[in-house]
Amino acid sequence: MIVLTVNNIRHELEIDPATPLLYVLRDTLGLHGAKYGCGLGQCGACTVMVDKRAVFSCLTPAAVLEGRQIKTIEGLGTIEHPGPLQQAFIDEQAAQCGYCIAGMIMRAEALLERNPSPTDAEIRAQMQPNLCRCGTHTRILAAIHRAAAVTRAAALAVPATQEAAR
Amino acid sequence: MRLRVAVITVVGVAALAIVGAAIWRPALSPVSVPSGFDPALVVKGSQLAAIGDCAVCHVGRDGQAYAGGNPVQTPFGAIYASNITPDPSTGIGTWSEAAFRRAMRDGVDRAGAFLYPAFPYNHYTHVTDADLSALYAFLMTRQPVPAPTPANRLLFPLNIRPIMAGWNLLFLHQGPVPTDPSQSETWNRGAYLVEGLGHCEACHTPHNVLGAEETGHAFTGGVAEGWEGPGLTAATSPAAVAWTADAIDRFLRQGIDNGHAAAAGPMGLVSHDLSGVPEADVRAMASYIASLTSAPDPAHEQQVAQRIAAAQRPPAALDGTPGATIFAGACAGCHGAGAPMMQAGRPSLGLSSAVTAPTPRNATQVILHGLQPQPGEAGPWMPGFAASLDDAQVAAVLSYVRARFTDRPAWTGVEESVHQIRQDKPS
Secondary structure (H helix, E strand, C coil), X not given: CEEEXXXXXXXXXXXXXXXXXXXXXXXXXXXXXXXXXXCCCCCCCCEEXXXXXXXXXXHCEHHHHCCCEEECHHHCCCCCCCCHHHHHHHHCCCCCCCCCHHHHXXXXXXXXXXXXXXXXXXHHHHHCCCCCCCCCHHHHHHHHXXXXXXXXXXXXXXXXXHHHHC | CHHHHHHHHHXXXXXXXXXXXXXXXCCCCCCCXXXXXXXXXXXXXXXXXXXXXXXXXXXXXXXXXXXXXXXXXXXXXXXXXXXXXCCCCCCCCCCCHHXXXXXXXXXXXCXXXXXXXXXXXXXXXXXXXXXXXXXXXXXXXXXXXXXXXXXXXXXXXXXXXHHHHHHHHHHCCCCCCCCCCCCCHHHHHHHHHHHCCCCCHHHHCCECCCCCECCCCCCCCEXXXXXXXXXXXXXXXXXXXXXXXXXXXXXXXXXXXXXXXECCCHHHHHHHHHCCCCHHHHHHHHHHHHHHCCCCCHHHHHHHHHHHHHHCCCCHHHCCCHHHHHHHHHHHHHHCXXXXXXXXXXXXXXXXXXXXXXXXXXXXXXHHHCECCCCCCCCCCECCCCCCCCHHHHHHHHHHHHHHHCCCCCCCCHHHHXXXXXXXXXX
């Protein structure tokens, strides 16, 4: 049995320990945000966070994840209440086909959690492993800048409320 | 008594004069930024600069070519590569050709300060006058970038530059690379490029406690910038099958040879630079390097091929080990039998020098940080696993790969080694 903690929920799973996390998320847990793109760690569509860092879930066997915190795009918000990055991607119309977007958002989330005010160069360096076949990279970059600015502004305006909301 | 004082004084003054003469180098007069170079000379210089890998260390902090500021990590601390663009105030714009030649030959800058051999003047000293003129023409026609070089962070007393006069006395052997009339012109050209500008020994030869290449151990393998420069001699090369001149030529120019492995770490940058060098020069370097190692042995190669074919099937003895589980979930998609990458003819892990090497250092670097081609260019690629695998998990998969794909003895102290390499800055 493998015990995984996904978006703060503990799951006891009877699975082959070699199964990549992506299949556990999609097939066993019904979390369809992370996408299968290449299965080789070359595209980033499967990106999720493990212990605050972005990883390719297609190349991460479940066996290495026991006792670690897994966060997927489902952990950032809902359709009714999107998180700051999700809202920024909507506002900037950053998705064309949208297949890469969940991975893009999770890689950006990993950056903003450790660096709330990244420079453009830092954003580009962080996002380098993730590909968008539609070519909406400029809007994706704009969305990440927007999310960072919105989060900073909110923190300045109502720090107490912001803390409470978390 | 008076006589004794006089003698001591005279001897003391003489000793001071000798030491002073040994460590004092005059400043050479500044010049205004020279121009009017023959374009053909500049082109030749660009190719020589690529062989010398100048751009690798002297990269600017924001990636501008030759602007310097990149810290070169040494066992003695960080040495910042200087700005070698022709900017008059922060670069080498006021350097005459004589000053440039002195830096390359003697390791002394225009102002008379000793340089550190992280700048491999112990190899550049062998470069001919004609080639130095071409390099000078090339550097003086680069875009000037105003970028001051940060101060080095070196351990005392190495931060006192005149100390390098003693180092030079011991370890700087000037003069041309000797010609061997019994060898071909190509081989001799290769010897000149490898021993001189190419400074291959800087990584592929062990260094002594003073940071100098050990005499008598040329090309027997060293460690630089966190990576192992594998031994290139017959006795020390970890290669599963011998390198031929053809294979080395491919590896140097294309960054991968399917019979061996992909160039990684600092070697990836070297092969990237060599891709733009005249083919005859890379061929010559390959010819010289191949002569250091043993000739191919068809019987041995067949044994290796059989072992690799057998390793296609995960061995039952390793079934269910943590390494086998991680390999199946993280590695087999590319390195397993039938994976698209293997179908494309890429080398088996059993051929990789990183896997057959005496230590797991290079394999650890690749697993932690992956392999990335230069931005915007095609080349061998691998994702890094530093964020998803902990030290014990990386160690487990390293030991598994070693046992499954090679007949070499198991590595020892793997987890501690992974822990240490993870702490070091990736280069």
